[in-house]
Amino acid sequence: MPQRNHRAAIVGTGGIATAHARAIAASGGRTTLVAVADVDLDRAKAFAQTWDVTRAYAGLGELLREEQVDVVHLCTPPKLHAPQAVECLRAGVTALVEKPPTLSLAEFDTLIEAERGSSAYVATVLQHRFGAGALRLRRLADAGELGRPLLATCLTQWYRDEEYYAVPWRGTWQSEGGGPTMGHGIHQFDLLLSVLGPWREVTAVAARQARPVDTEDVSMALVTFENGAVATVVNSVVSPRQTSELRFDYERATVEVEHLYGYTDDDWTITPAPGQEDVAELWAQGRSTVPSGHEGWLCAVLDALDRGEKPPVTAEDARRTMEFIAALYASAFTGERIRSGQITADSPFARSMEGTGAPWEKVRNP
Known part of the structure; x- marks a missing residue:
């Protein structure tokens, strides 16, 4: 199977980003970290220096405009995962999303629709x-x-x-x-x-x-x-x-x-x-x-991309979870x-995991 070098970026340079950077570094040259981004630009620059990356940005949009990347590792807080993954897909860039991939089933279905209209893929990190x-x-x-x-x-x-x-x-x-x-x-x-x-x-x-x-x-x-x-x-x-x-x-x-x-x-x-x-x-x-970890998961992702296939875990796999x-x-x-299948699009638990409201909130606010 022919292998190529995949140009990668990390968005969100908090704690979990280190696991992604290590996995990229351990890929044997199959992928290279070329840029990072964080709303805290100083933190992004410090992370970039640690991992010998020359370019750091204050946001995903700027990064996608300035860089030619194949994959983006989304290591941001959960509420940002869905909109940022959609932004990547619209740019033709595969999004590798930390868990949880979205805040709701409804949000997840927007990812599936965005993937269908893109040449790229979305995959959840479930290593x-x-x-x-x-x-x-x-x-x-x-x-x-x-x-x-x-x-x-x-x-x-x-x-x-x-x-x-x-x-x-x-x-x-x-x-x-x-x-x-x-x-x-x-x-x-x-x-x-x-x-x-x-x-x-x-x-x-x-x-x-x-x-x-x-x-x-x-x-x-x-x-x-x-x-x-x-x-x-x-x-x-x-x-x-x-x-x-x-x-x-x-x-x-x-x-x-x-x-x-x-x-x-x-x-x-x-x-x-x-x-x-x-x-x-x-x-x-x-x-x-x-050991289990991001290295084995990333290797499986790269294998799939080299074959021209969806990377694991696919959107359909993650939706079942x-x-x-x-x-x-x-x-x-x-x-x-x-x-299974009971939570349809009109269910409150499709729109939010809180659904009809947590019991303890009902006690506090009768």
């Missing part, structure tokens, strides 16, 4: 799909080596204090779109969905337990899948012992991973069912020391079980 353990699990599951999926658990139990939420755009529906369900747990349950496939129904609760925010700080969901599997999903920012865990119980084995912000093969374990010890041998094949989030909030705030 845990691309670690060696996740790739191996999907390969074995798809080949039927593990038997039927029966049960799964998905935990994102993190800790974010009040200082974390002192950043103005955090913890609000208007600028972040939601709480840990949107901004933290999305990595884990996106991996869950990528393994178990289409979900069918969601029953959920959400609560504001401890943080001075508008959104939830805890959510829990029971999920059924089209293949018959059932799962529990927990998202939290109030858990002092932090962990990110996934467990899949198949007919022939239990497969588990426990980590925090990224995993290696050492974080995965497999427990064969009695008499199914050959599954462990299959799992041991092709072990890797490469966003629909799951909307369904979780809809169930939590209405007390109803929500089916």
Whole structure:
């Protein structure tokens, strides 16, 4: 497969931008960071100096006018993702968008429409799909080596204090779109969905337990899948012992991973069912020391672009995950079980993840 050098820019030079710059630097010359932008031009210039980039701009528009770039890594606050991605697509530039990609399903559908009218693509950064353990699990599951999926658990139990939420755009529906369900747990349950496939129904609760925010700080969901599997999903920012865990119980084995912000093969374990010890041998094949992270995701993006294909995760892939989030909030705030496809364009939960309003807001403002 012929490879070319992709000219890249990073917009938003806060903390997560460093992971993107490292991934670009580790690409082996397949992509080059040629420009950066930030509303704080001094911060953009400092970031550019750190990564040996000659040009820094105060905004995306100026960057797109002045530079010839192939891809833009959007590392800005969530409320900017959709309008900036649309701006990139209209300029014929592929947008690689940090999570959450939009604040709502309605916003996400504007991205899909913009992509259809563009020569470029939009892709969401959901890097845990691309670690060696996740790739191996999907390969074995798809080949039927593990038997039927029966049960799964998905935990994102993190800790974010009040200082974390002192950043103005955090913890609000208007600028972040939601709480840990949107901004933290999305990595884990996106991996869950990528393994178990289409979900069918969601029953959920959400609560504001401890943080001075508008959104939830805890959510829990029971999920059924089209293949018959059932799962529990927990998202939290109030858990002092932090962990990110996934467990899949198949007919022939239990497969588990426990980590925090990224995993290696050492974080995965497999427990064969009695008499199914050959599954462990299959799992041991092709072990890797490469961690999950932006490097593996970016490599997959570049592979797809070199083939002239949509980069992973596609807009359609990400929309299924966003629909799951909307369904979780809809169930939590209405007390109803929500089916896949139930949240149509006229639903308040399509226009905003807050939908009809969080229960704690109704108590405060009867």
